[in-house]
Amino acid sequence: MRWIVDGMNVIGSRPDGWWRDRGSAMARLVEHLEQWAVAEGADVTVVFERPPSPSIESAVIEVAHAPQPAPNSADDEIVRLVHADPHPDQIRVATSDRALSERVRAAGASVYPAERLRRLIDPH
Numbered sequence: 001m002r003w004i005v006d007g008m009n010v011i012g013s014r015p016d017g018w019w020r021d022r023g024s025a026m027a028r029l030v031e032h033l034e035q036w037a038v039a040e041g042a043d044v045t046v047v048f049e050r051p052p053s054p055s056i057e058s059a060v061i062e063v064a065h066a067p068q069p070a071p072n073s074a075d076d077e078i079v080r081l082v083h084a085d086p087h088p089d090q091i092r093v094a095t096s097d098r099a100l101s102e103r104v105r106a107a108g109a110s111v112y113p114a115e116r117l118r119r120l121i122d123p124h
Contacts, residue, residue, distance in 0.1 A: 009095045047081070
């Protein structure tokens with residue numbers, strides 16, 4: 001199973017003050033996804049609307065972003081990734097965004113609720 005994670009949607013699923021420092025919240029999400037991916041042997045791509053600043057590198061998961069930051073641009077990039085994959089039925093998109101969920105299901109992928117993934121990778 002390949003996972004594509006709607007980064008800010010997963011971060012926003014827990015009101016833990018993430019909005020005060022988006023960059024740190026993004027880095028923490030990547031760190032938790034890396035640990036989970038290693039433990040589960042999961043293929044994970046996390047997608048953000050804009051490139052993280054400072055840049056976040058990972059040797060474990062793919063950290064991606066939309067080509068141009070704009071409203072729903074991360075959603076568009078996630079849909080593009082699903083359409084580009086030869087096996088969309090083997091993709092699970094982690095999001096709680098209704099419109100994005102409909103779009104990726106129409107493209108053949110399944111959806112996993114953002115808050116459930118957040119609890120799975122970061123139970124605190």
